[in-house]
Amino acid sequence: MKPQLVAINKIQPNADNPRLIKNIKFKKLVKSIEDLPSMLQLRPIVVDEDMVILGGNMRYKACIEAGLKEIPIIVADELNEDEKKAFVIKDNVSYGEWDWDILGNEYDFESLDDWGMDLPSDMFREDVDYSILDDEDFEDELDSMEGDVRRALQIPFEAEHYEEAKELYKFWVDSGAYVGGMILEYLKEERKKAGL
Amino acid sequence: MKIVDLVDVEHNIKVGDVCETFEPNITEDCIFMFEGEPVGFFITKIEGKLKKFIEIANSEFRTDRVPKSIMARASGVEQYSTIIGSVPPKPHLRRPYPSISSVHNTKSARIFIKAMLGACREAEAMLKEILPEQYEKQVKLIEEYVPEKYRLGKCFTSSINNYNIPAPFHRDTANIKGCVNVIITKKQDATGGNLHVPDYGATMDSSDNSMLVYPAWRNVHGVTPIVPTKEGGYRNSLVFYPLASFKGKK
Numbered sequence: 001m002k003p004q005l006v007a008i009n010k011i012q013p014n015a016d017n018p019r020l021i022k023n024i025k026f027k028k029l030v031k032s033i034e035d036l037p038s039m040l041q042l043r044p045i046v047v048d049e050d051m052v053i054l055g056g057n058m059r060y061k062a063c064i065e066a067g068l069k070e071i072p073i074i075v076a077d078e079l080n081e082d083e084k085k086a087f088v089i090k091d092n093v094s095y096g097e098w099d100w101d102i103l104g105n106e107y108d109f110e111s112l113d114d115w116g117m118d119l120p121s122d123m124f125r126e127d128v129d130y131s132i133l134d135d136e137d138f139e140d141e142l143d144s145m146e147g148d149v150r151r152a153l154q155i156p157f158e159a160e161h162y163e164e165a166k167e168l169y170k171f172w173v174d175s176g177a178y179v180g181g182m183i184l185e186y187l188k189e190e191r192k193k194a195g196l
Numbered sequence: 197m198k199i200v201d202l203v204d205v206e207h208n209i210k211v212g213d214v215c216e217t218f219e220p221n222i223t224e225d226c227i228f229m230f231e232g233e234p235v236g237f238f239i240t241k242i243e244g245k246l247k248k249f250i251e252i253a254n255s256e257f258r259t260d261r262v263p264k265s266i267m268a269r270a271s272g273v274e275q276y277s278t279i280i281g282s283v284p285p286k287p288h289l290r291r292p293y294p295s296i297s298s299v300h301n302t303k304s305a306r307i308f309i310k311a312m313l314g315a316c317r318e319a320e321a322m323l324k325e326i327l328p329e330q331y332e333k334q335v336k337l338i339e340e341y342v343p344e345k346y347r348l349g350k351c352f353t354s355s356i357n358n359y360n361i362p363a364p365f366h367r368d369t370a371n372i373k374g375c376v377n378v379i380i381t382k383k384q385d386a387t388g389g390n391l392h393v394p395d396y397g398a399t400m401d402s403s404d405n406s407m408l409v410y411p412a413w414r415n416v417h418g419v420t421p422i423v424p425t426k427e428g429g430y431r432n433s434l435v436f437y438p439l440a441s442f443k444g445k446k
Contacts, residue, residue: 150295
């Protein structure tokens with residue numbers, strides 16, 4: 001089946017096509033068509049006998065955006081209604097997976113990105129230069145801040161002791177004492193006394 | 197640098213409202229003036245040592261070496277944050293005393309913290325150069341409000357990295373009044389995340405490596421939705437801020 005060139009306004013988009021395209025990807029598709037228009041000849045838009053698109057809805061929109069007046073099509077006039085519905089979906093299903101080793105070794109990622117491939121962001125991350133940290137001295141500041149980290153333990157009291165414990169805690173805190181250190185010393189001493 | 201006069205505009209936005217999308221209208225380097233006084237500035241591209249420190253901090257932050265508070269995923273997007281520097285007393289969490297963020301106790305986070313401290317120094321140097329009076333005022337306020345051990349640099353107490361976290365409209369009421377925040381943005385393959393100040397109808401273009409210096413205590417502001425345009429796309433905002441609640445604390 002040979003493609004034929006027709007005026008773009010003769011073709012109708014398929015209102016039942018459930019595929020969507022986001023703005024950034026659409027721009028990439030437009031650029032891809034502008035950069036390599038001959039690909040349309042090799043992979044034409046597929047339409048039914050009423051010139052409604054079965055395959056290539058997004059490319060059709062991108063061709064309009066790219067300013068094309070004529071585009072190559074193939075008319076699939078032998079399909080029944082069920083087959084047309086199946087074609088719309090099957091034409092968009094991708095079964096394969098990418099071999100990232102081959103992509104990494106044989107292609108450059110910026111071109112792949114330009115061609116519309118969905119690449120993880122990290123592929124474009126430049127190596128970060130850590131050498132500036134060698135020129136600056138932060139050690140004292142780091143040590144001092146590390147030393148000022150405080151963490152809390154919850155110590156349960158019997159209800160009858162709670163108010164007294166609270167009052168004593170407040171007394172020592174207000175006096176500027178490090179209550180955590182006082183408790184620690186007491187507990188260490190008691191353990192020593194118990195020979196444990 | 198270009199001068200932008202901030203002028204009050206009418207609006208119905210209040211604290212707690214969700215910040216919808218606003219297109220940026222502050223897109224060039226500029227100094228913000230309000231009633232004849234400079235109150236902040238915006239730089240589209242930081243450079244030099246500040247940029248290098250920020251790149252290291254941003255890179256380290258996104259590794260497992262830095263502890264994080266993970267938030268619920270919104271629309272499948274990862275969201276987390278990490279605070280360094282001082283954390284104020286939180287009696288409702290049964291912590292009636294201030295502390296230094298426990299991240300400082302994590303050895304693997306040391307490079308991240310170093311880079312943040314370096315970025316803090318450099319950001320302060322820019323503040324001193326561009327708004328010297330604000331810098332002097334802020335140093336004095338910090339000396340008055342914040343005991344030495346709770347200071348981060350000379351102008352702040354704390355810093356947070358916010359990864360993919362937009363913010364509903366709020367005002368930083370816990371900040372020391374008269375001070376400014378520094379907000380530096382790292383953004384890759386994402387749109388939005390711009391700061392909108394409805395009082396002035398101003399939306400800063402929080403593009404990658406931009407720096408905003410702004411008195412966040414003064415007005416209600418929000419962050420527009422962050423939309424990754426690719427898998428792994430993100431917006432991280434690195435914020436340095438001065439909290440008031442350390443006054444008189446040991």
